[in-house]
Amino acid sequence: MASNAFPPQLKVPATYMRGGTSKGVFFNLGDLPPAAQVPGEARDRLLLRVIGSPDPYGKQIDGMGGATSSTSKTVIVSKSDKPDHDVDYLFGQVSIDQPFVDWSGNCGNLTAAVGPFAIHAGLIPPGRLPQNGIATVRIWQANIGQTLLVHVPMKDGQVQESGDFALDGVTFAAAEIRVDFMAPGEGALFPTGNLVNVLEVPGLGTINATLINAGIPTIFVNAECLGLAGTELQDDINNQADTLAMFEQIRACGAVKMGLIARPEDAARRQHTPKVAFVAGPASYTASGGQPVGANDVDLLVRALSMGKLHHAMMGTAAVAIAAAACVPGTLVNLAAGGGDRESVSFGHPSGTLKVGAQARHTAEGWQVERASMSRSARILMEGWVRVPAGTLP
Structure with missing residues (x-):
């Protein structure tokens, strides 16, 4: 040729x-x-x-x-x-x-x-x-x-x-390198107006979820209601096709509830957002790098999925969502961390721990986050x- x-x-x-x-x-x-x-x-x-x-x-x-x-x-x-x-x-x-x-x-x-x-x-x-x-x-x-x-x-x-x-x-x-996310919500912090919502998920039934729009639209659910512990590492989730399919169903139903898509099937063309994460109270586990994480080292445990797979650590924007939700009393994230008022939270993820902070206040228009911060490199x-x-x- x-x-x-x-x-x-x-x-x-x-x-x-x-x-x-x-x-x-x-x-x-x-x-x-x-x-x-x-x-x-x-x-x-x-x-x-x-x-x-x-x-x-x-x-x-x-x-x-x-x-x-x-x-x-x-x-x-x-x-x-x-x-x-x-x-x-x-x-x-x-x-x-x-x-x-x-x-x-x-x-x-x-x-x-x-x-x-x-x-x-x-x-x-x-x-x-x-x-x-x-x-x-x-x-x-x-x-x-x-x-x-x-x-x-x-x-x-x-x-x-x-x-x-x-x-x-x-x-x-x-x-x-410190990163500040200024007013990190796009539109209403809680798109449905509720701190906890009920999702009807095909094949799973009714579950509670916190739907928040801070850093990135994120759906938080309790690990226990999914039969999980919150201490899982990547292989525990990513090698289970049924578990991944369940999370995608949750993500699709939550995206509809948040008004991001019109139909659950539209989620396939919107893989990056929203994220879906599951939370649990503090517990000890061994992180993916082999280091121990003690229950006293963290306020709660969080695992998040990105593009259909459990993330090896934590997405930065999802960490902003965690910080914002943790600082609003009554969300599933806040309750997993022990409830009450707070301006920062330390959470365990598959690779270790991370501390994030947020400043949230309640106004006549609802909850607002003024700033969320974290350190990166x-x-x-x-x-x-x-x-x-x-x-x-x-």
């Missing part, structure tokens, strides 16, 4: 970064091919091919993805034209085995990497960056229309990436160009 039938690959500037317990491919909007600089088919096709999806083998061998929801992610960053914001941040969750990119929510873990990326990419005015100290990068989260503040440590005019901050679910220590893993076949773009 003629050689011109196989033109050279496209070469796109990109940075591969870890943020929290996730990894993703980061792009400066202006570096994308012109057709992919606007939302639509060209952008989605480019990101799918970069990550290596759709892959019926579920491995993403021919792309940058790591065959898990935590590593099948893309980020687009650009200078912001919004007052008091430095950059706009757009997150794309790439399906592993289906040909679509889900733009319906944020990634809280990768949020921690957006600040350092923006500084490395020259998107922050030099006058806003201290030689030594903390640079606060003001981010507009374009998927959900919210403000995020990422506090990046600086040393000798450069982003400090090394440090002694340990994050369960990440093997090596790094510099601590981030670093550049590789930078340069990512290549995709020339026929990727339409």
Whole structure:
């Protein structure tokens, strides 16, 4: 066949970064091919091919993805034209085995990497960056229309990436990055107006659920009502097809109740949101890395599913939802933590523990969360160009 039938690959500037317990491919909007600089088919096709999806083998061998929801992610960053914001941040969750990119929510873990990326990419005015100290990068989260503040440590005019901050679910220590989610709810904090709702789930029956919209729309249910303990690790859930199907039924029913979709069957085209999680009171267990977690180390246990699988640690946005729900007396999360008023909570997840905080108040319009905070870390893993076949773009 003629050689011109196989033109050279496209070469796109990109940075591969870890943020929290996730990894993703980061792009400066202006570096994308012109057709992919606007939302639509060209952008989605480019990101799918970069990550290596759709892959019926579920491995993403021919792309940058790591065959898990935590590593099948893309980020687009650009200078912001919004007052008091430095950059706009757009997150794309790439399906592993289906040909679509889900733009319906944020990634809280990768949020921690957006600040350092923006500084490395020259998107922050030099006058806003201290030689030594903390640079606060003001981010507009374009998927959900919210403000995020990422506090990046600086040393000798450069982003400090090394440090002694340990994050369960990440093997090596790094510099601590605090992330503030400002007014993290999109619309009503509790979309149904209730702290606890009744869901009719086919094949399961009637269960109680807390449906909250903070960080990311999340459905919380009690582990006990599902025949679970709350101490489960990934293999305990992800190797059980019936259990995964049950959680997808819960997710679909909760999404309808929250007004996110019209019919349960629509959930298949909205894999990234909402999340579904199960909670239990404190108990001792051994985390996936082998370290013991004592019942006295945590206020409650939480396990969450992402893209149809139990997450190996905890999604950052789901941690915001946990913080918000824990700080509102009467939710299932708050009750699992012992009830009452609180401004922070420590919870156990499959990889260890995490402490998150939130400031919630009750107003005439209902409950509102003013801010949720957590600590993460981030670093550049590789930078340069990512290549995709020339026929990727339409």
